[in-house]
Amino acid sequence: MGYIGNFVAISAFLPLPFAGYWLAKEIYAFSQTLGLTMMGGAFSWLFIIQAVLIGNLFLGANYYLWLGMGRISGAQPFQKYIKWLLIAVAACFMVWATPHSIIATVSEVRAMGGSTHPILTFLGVMSAKNTAVNILILSTYMSFLLYRRTGKEPTVTWAKAGNAAQLAIFTTAAAIVIFLGVYGYFVEATVRIKLSVPQVLSVLFTMVSVTIIDVLMYRKARSTSEVRWGTVPPISQYVLIFIAVTFTWLMGLMGYVRSGLRQHWHVYGVIRDTSPDAFTPTLGFATKIVSVTVLIFFALIGFVFWLASLHDKDDFAGGGGAHA
Amino acid sequence: MKIPPILKIAVLVVATTSFYMYVGQMVPQKEVYPPVEVVLKADMSPAEMAKTGREIMDPGFNPGMPVINKPPIGLTDQEILCVIAYLQTLGGQTTVTMATKLKYQAGHEPAAGEAAPTAAAAPAAAPPAAAPPVAAPPKGKS
Numbered sequence: 424m425g426y427i428g429n430f431v432a433i434s435a436f437l438p439l440p441f442a443g444y445w446l447a448k449e450i451y452a453f454s455q456t457l458g459l460t461m462m463g464g465a466f467s468w469l470f471i472i473q474a475v476l477i478g479n480l481f482l483g484a485n486y487y488l489w490l491g492m493g494r495i496s497g498a499q500p501f502q503k504y505i506k507w508l509l510i511a512v513a514a515c516f517m518v519w520a521t522p523h524s525i526i527a528t529v530s531e532v533r534a535m536g537g538s539t540h541p542i543l544t545f546l547g548v549m550s551a552k553n554t555a556v557n558i559l560i561l562s563t564y565m566s567f568l569l570y571r572r573t574g575k576e577p578t579v580t581w582a583k584a585g586n587a588a589q590l591a592i593f594t595t596a597a598a599i600v601i602f603l604g605v606y607g608y609f610v611e612a613t614v615r616i617k618l619s620v621p622q623v624l625s626v627l628f629t630m631v632s633v634t635i636i637d638v639l640m641y642r643k644a645r646s647t648s649e650v651r652w653g654t655v656p657p658i659s660q661y662v663l664i665f666i667a668v669t670f671t672w673l674m675g676l677m678g679y680v681r682s683g684l685r686q687h688w689h690v691y692g693v694i695r696d697t698s699p700d701a702f703t704p705t706l707g708f709a710t711k712i713v714s715v716t717v718l719i720f721f722a723l724i725g726f727v728f729w730l731a732s733l734h735d736k737d738d739f740a741g742g743g744g745a746h747a
Numbered sequence: 748m749k750i751p752p753i754l755k756i757a758v759l760v761v762a763t764t765s766f767y768m769y770v771g772q773m774v775p776q777k778e779v780y781p782p783v784e785v786v787l788k789a790d791m792s793p794a795e796m797a798k799t800g801r802e803i804m805d806p807g808f809n810p811g812m813p814v815i816n817k818p819p820i821g822l823t824d825q826e827i828l829c830v831i832a833y834l835q836t837l838g839g840q841t842t843v844t845m846a847t848k849l850k851y852q853a854g855h856e857p858a859a860g861e862a863a864p865t866a867a868a869a870p871a872a873a874p875p876a877a878a879p880p881v882a883a884p885p886k887g888k889s
Binding site: 465468469471472475476526537539544661664665668669672686687695696701702703704705706707709710711713714717718721725 | 753755756757759760761763764765767768770771772773774775776777778779780781782814817
């Protein structure tokens, strides 16, 4: 059940960064001012919080897959790759969560020669962040692929060529993503923005083509070991709950940005909100509200589980007894 | 003592939520209020216009532009001078040369009577005498 839940969550989650970029592009096309308010104005720090949330989601989802591999005895050949995947995920997480201008004291700003750090500022721009998120997606997909293959051996004659093709596709996609990310530093903004399209397309192509090859290659695969269901470490269940809380919190935060982005408008630029409450609260206030909402939501979920657990208890048999 | 799983789950949910709330408190906090509408008179003097303009820009007006001479745009001083020259052609006469020292550059010592290179060369057009009062553009406090 945990595996299926995680599978559904990851499948729905991986395309979301693409959808996010698409939505941002549409917002910029509708109104540059609105786009700048979102990415460069009052809400820019919100996206650093979002990066922390999404980074944790990627870490949690990957960790669950790695733990899940442990319940299959044939996982040892693949487990040696986990540390490299962890390094890639952690490095991308750090890049994604690096702000363009950091919070610093006056003396620190003077020492840096401005509000931007001389080195870290290079990681706070979209070229670095686009690259990081695409590599993050590729790494997570690689984790899933390793998990899927654990304990199976392909029987098709072209298995070696299939593996080579998959490796070539992965390597090429990663090279394209990294090259375009670095190239983005040397071109003007209008060109740089367009570079995210081939980056995204190469990752999408990889996910689709590698999946097709993998499904065909492992269609009549021989099982080399049994899955020991129920032997996954208990911490994996807490990871699933952590992912669920993070997802819920993320939805709350994105609800705030969706509503807050309209600022003092009911309909942006059309119907103005003239009420005294037509102001946008601070991020700190918003995160408190989101947190309380998340806790209430999980309390309600707990209540539902408690109700469901009553089914396993003996029926109430007091009073006048049961009717026929 | 064995801790019941339900308690562990509750602690995990509260701890995770608290951590994200803590991150939310760490970032800069800014409450964004709607702009105050300013009624402008048609016969304002340039000094009054400049004063109103300053109020529109301050405090904390979001310029919506990154620092132009820092990455990722990173224009050189010469490129900035050329951009200034182009902007000046849109409204009047070009006053900058490649030898002009920009205000932020080290060693800039404005000579007597030297116009600030970033100032528009063209005089501001006076508003029509009969123009009715108009609402100012939104004043961003953010």
